[in-house]
Amino acid sequence: MFANINWADIGQASLDTLVMLAGSLGFSVLLGLPLGVILFLTGKGKLLENGPAHAALSFGVNVLRSVPFVILLIVMIPLTMLLVGTSLGVAGAIPPLVVGAAPFYARLVETALREVDKGVIEAAQAMGASPRQIVFGALLPEALPGIVAGATVTAIALVSYTAMAGVVGAGGLGDLAIRFGYQRFQTDVMVVTVLLLLALVQGLQWAGDRLVIKLSRR
Amino acid sequence: MISFQSVGKTFARATAPALHDVTLQVQAGEVFGVIGQSGAGKSTLIRLINGLERPSAGKVLTDGEDVGALDAAGLRALRRRVGMIFQHFNLLSSKTVAQNVAYPLKVAGVAKAQIGPKVEQLLERVGLGDQAHKYPAQLSGGQKQRVGIARALANGPKILLCDEATSALDPQTTEQILDLLSELNRELGLTIVLITHEMEVIRRVCHRVAVLDAGSVVESGDVAEVFLHPQHAVTRALVADAAGLGAAATPGALRLTFRGQATYEPILGRIARDTGVDYSILAGRIDRIRDEPYGQLLVSLVGGDVVAARERLSAAGVRVEEA
Numbered sequence A: 001m002f003a004n005i006n007w008a009d010i011g012q013a014s015l016d017t018l019v020m021l022a023g024s025l026g027f028s029v030l031l032g033l034p035l036g037v038i039l040f041l042t043g044k045g046k047l048l049e050n051g052p053a054h055a056a057l058s059f060g061v062n063v064l065r066s067v068p069f070v071i072l073l074i075v076m077i078p079l080t081m082l083l084v085g086t087s088l089g090v091a092g093a094i095p096p097l098v099v100g101a102a103p104f105y106a107r108l109v110e111t112a113l114r115e116v117d118k119g120v121i122e123a124a125q126a127m128g129a130s131p132r133q134i135v136f137g138a139l140l141p142e143a144l145p146g147i148v149a150g151a152t153v154t155a156i157a158l159v160s161y162t163a164m165a166g167v168v169g170a171g172g173l174g175d176l177a178i179r180f181g182y183q184r185f186q187t188d189v190m191v192v193t194v195l196l197l198l199a200l201v202q203g204l205q206w207a208g209d210r211l212v213i214k215l216s217r218r
Numbered sequence B: 001m002i003s004f005q006s007v008g009k010t011f012a013r014a015t016a017p018a019l020h021d022v023t024l025q026v027q028a029g030e031v032f033g034v035i036g037q038s039g040a041g042k043s044t045l046i047r048l049i050n051g052l053e054r055p056s057a058g059k060v061l062t063d064g065e066d067v068g069a070l071d072a073a074g075l076r077a078l079r080r081r082v083g084m085i086f087q088h089f090n091l092l093s094s095k096t097v098a099q100n101v102a103y104p105l106k107v108a109g110v111a112k113a114q115i116g117p118k119v120e121q122l123l124e125r126v127g128l129g130d131q132a133h134k135y136p137a138q139l140s141g142g143q144k145q146r147v148g149i150a151r152a153l154a155n156g157p158k159i160l161l162c163d164e165a166t167s168a169l170d171p172q173t174t175e176q177i178l179d180l181l182s183e184l185n186r187e188l189g190l191t192i193v194l195i196t197h198e199m200e201v202i203r204r205v206c207h208r209v210a211v212l213d214a215g216s217v218v219e220s221g222d223v224a225e226v227f228l229h230p231q232h233a234v235t236r237a238l239v240a241d242a243a244g245l246g247a248a249a250t251p252g253a254l255r256l257t258f259r260g261q262a263t264y265e266p267i268l269g270r271i272a273r274d275t276g277v278d279y280s281i282l283a284g285r286i287d288r289i290r291d292e293p294y295g296q297l298l299v300s301l302v303g304g305d306v307v308a309a310r311e312r313l314s315a316a317g318v319r320v321e322e323a
Helices: A007-041 A051-066 A069-075 A077-084 A089-114 A118-126 A131-168 A173-182 A187-215 B042-049 B072-079 B097-107 B112-125 B141-153 B171-188 B199-205 B223-228 B233-243 B260-264 B267-275 B306-315
Strands: B002-009 B019-026 B031-035 B057-062 B082-086 B159-163 B191-196 B208-213 B216-222 B254-259 B278-289 B292-302 B319-322
Touching (some): A007 A051, A007 A089, A069 A077, A069 A089, A077 A089, B002 B042, B019 B042, B019 B216, B042 B159, B082 B141, B097 B141, B171 B199, B191 B199, B208 B223, B216 B223, B216 B233
Parallel strands (some): B082 B159
Antiparallel strands (some): B002 B057, B254 B292, B254 B319
């Protein structure tokens, strides 16, 4: 049944996927969270309303989000070389993964912040809180469940992006599935990798949901 | 303490101004009510006091400062001296009761060591000493508003703004919250401005009232005077809802208003006996305006010496009006 399976390969690929996922999710949150906050704050009628800045950021985010990830991987190669010294392997995959996922996450953060009750922000303003105090004292704590839920969605999107990263020789489970499962007709490899990816996605969603429930006080 | 000088407010893209030529004064230490129907401009008016809205015309002076002229830092400093509570409480759902009350203290830069005891004391004051570690979702509406009040009082404001603070509460809870506001007014000398669409709220706690209709003040003055002798149609409608004396008008009926101790004396019966007049009571209400008892009766007098009866009633301190 599992004649073609090399468990060492599978183990290495799983590890590669996890490292790519953790690295790219970390940087995506690090970049996407402030970007989402700025997108929200500069929006119409918001605390730091600034039409031109909002329009420019929003356009930039839309441009990055509309480039298909496979194309982004290739277009990014020179920049990736500059950033991490190689465009290959796990390290070479992380910059394009971050550039692909951070704008997506920024939009999810912006949406989560929009869900915060306007009255709560008004109450903070009425206390004499500065925009910084409102962001850190009221806005982010109130939106935290939504921000975490957004990170879960982003993590799952990244799992499927890592599969494509095989194109630049990044390794990982998706790469294994394509090279062995598809190109060499090793159906058993395909089945095992897909099952592992399924387990990963399920696990991420479950953990994310648990965390959101724990954080929600409503 | 607060002064509106010919204040107008027009929102961008609105056809009519939200407020038009509003002039009023709120004295230090009083409870000032603003009543009006939905859309009359009450919310805009109260938000002008702490600069959540800026006037388009005229001047708003709060605690001696021209609110419209303050920069961002000046405005924040003013807001720390003006507390505000809201219809929907607007508590941070992600924070405990104690953390909610601590937030304005942190905002004002109060030292960490002082925050804990101060929060405890504030929660004691509003009767929530044992709820400090609950989250707002675990509290009743009345408790949430108490948290709102504790939070608004955190930085020791001189002024408390109440934006429809009891409109989301049931009548009994409304009464408790209004009693608490009265207490705070008396004990701390807190100046309170409240807006509401319910005459009952005005009657229970306010000293003076302004009636707002379509962005203009149509009537203002002492609460007892406005409540018992409303002049403007909008005021009449608001009072009639509360007093139940509006609908029963019959030709020839008189409205008798008793105030203070006269409310409890058998004036009407004695005078009717002496002048041979018969009376029938068509409608009436005996209640209190804040602490002052009052009675208002709609009566029709028949037979006997009606003119003498009216004179005697007036002489006894009863206000007699054609209904």
